[in-house]
Amino acid sequence: MIPTVLTVAGSDSGGGAGIQADLKTMLALGVHGMSVITAVTAQNSLGVQGAWELPVAAVRAQYRSVVDDIGVRAVKTGMLASAELVEAVAGLIAGTDAPAVVDPVGVSKHGDSLLAASALDSVRTKLLPVATVATPNLDEVAQLTGVRVESEGDMRRAAAAVLGHGPRWALIKGGHLAGDAVDLLTDGSEEHWLRAPRHDNRHTHGTGCTLASAIAAQLAKGDSVPEAVAAAKEYVTGAVAAGFALGGGIGPVDHGWRFRDGS
Ligand SMILES: Nc1ncnc2c1ncn2[C@@H]1O[C@H](COP(=O)(O)OP(=O)(O)O)[C@@H](O)[C@H]1O
Numbered sequence: 001m002i003p004t005v006l007t008v009a010g011s012d013s014g015g016g017a018g019i020q021a022d023l024k025t026m027l028a029l030g031v032h033g034m035s036v037i038t039a040v041t042a043q044n045s046l047g048v049q050g051a052w053e054l055p056v057a058a059v060r061a062q063y064r065s066v067v068d069d070i071g072v073r074a075v076k077t078g079m080l081a082s083a084e085l086v087e088a089v090a091g092l093i094a095g096t097d098a099p100a101v102v103d104p105v106g107v108s109k110h111g112d113s114l115l116a117a118s119a120l121d122s123v124r125t126k127l128l129p130v131a132t133v134a135t136p137n138l139d140e141v142a143q144l145t146g147v148r149v150e151s152e153g154d155m156r157r158a159a160a161a162v163l164g165h166g167p168r169w170a171l172i173k174g175g176h177l178a179g180d181a182v183d184l185l186t187d188g189s190e191e192h193w194l195r196a197p198r199h200d201n202r203h204t205h206g207t208g209c210t211l212a213s214a215i216a217a218q219l220a221k222g223d224s225v226p227e228a229v230a231a232a233k234e235y236v237t238g239a240v241a242a243g244f245a246l247g248g249g250i251g252p253v254d255h256g257w258r259f260r261d262g263s
């Protein structure tokens with residue numbers, strides 16, 4: 001049977017990040033993607049023009065509809081917007097027997113806030129403890145732990161600080177550093193460095209959502225966490241290399257790159 005994966009995230013009307021990126025990634029990796037929408041954004045290549053949260057009851061109802069009937073092999077979370085939604089989703093994940101990939105989305109590439117400042121504490125104390133893998137970028141590491149990463153050497157300290165909040169694994173994404181695109185995956189005892197060439201392509205909208213969804217898809221197919229992250233890194237690297245211009249600003253990564261080049 002085709003593995004099922006659930007994304008709990010916000011909608012990006014431009015189709016490059018959020019729910020739309022997640023479902024495209026899941027299709028590309030051969031799993032059945034399903035969604036719980038937490039917020040709707042009016043968004044394009046230039047930034048976020050508006051955002052509206054859904055009521056907690058609507059989020060809970062979507063989650064229950066999917067999990068109680070269809071079932072999930074992995075869950076991925078993205079934009080959760082408010083403390084109330086973070087806490088509700090953390091509670092739902094705690095009651096679900098499936099690995100959870102938590103992308104603690106804080107701010108978009110354009111600098112638009114996607115999470116209320118008042119929700120940070122709930123992310124630390126409620127959401128990170130139920131994560132199988134947490135995938136913060138460097139801005140999110142700084143927001144959540146106070147650790148500033150300026151070089152690869154700082155990434156171990158960042159990972160230790162994230163693990164201190166309870167996820168089983170931390171994946172520190174070095175996408176915002178100069179040089180190779182290097183990420184660090186660790187559970188506190190094993191350490192895996194994932195290194196890929198940095199593609200000199202400004203069309204990188206959606207990298208974080210794509211990586212987290214790819215990890216969830218691979219976990220649903222039965223990979224271990226290190227195997228899932230390695231496969232997801234390969235997928236996102238190809239998607240960044242093939243990112244394309246759309247609108248007047250930053251275009252999306254290409255979720256369909258494997259179909260287009262025939263590999
Ligand atoms: N220009 C790039 N070339 C290759 N890989 C990249 C590039 N930018 C980001 N990545 C990779 O994309 C993934 C997402 O990282 P990042 O962009 O930091 O996340 P976010 O979208 O949450 O800010 C990471 O694996 C990172 O190393």
Ligand SMILES: Cc1ncc(COP(=O)(O)OP(=O)(O)O)c(N)n1
Pocket residue numbers: 009010011012017018019041043078079105107108109110114204205206207208209210
């Ligand atoms: C609705 C929504 N969710 C998440 C994001 C952030 O996506 P990310 O993959 O981190 O990509 P960038 O925004 O950094 O390009 C978003 N923009 N919208």
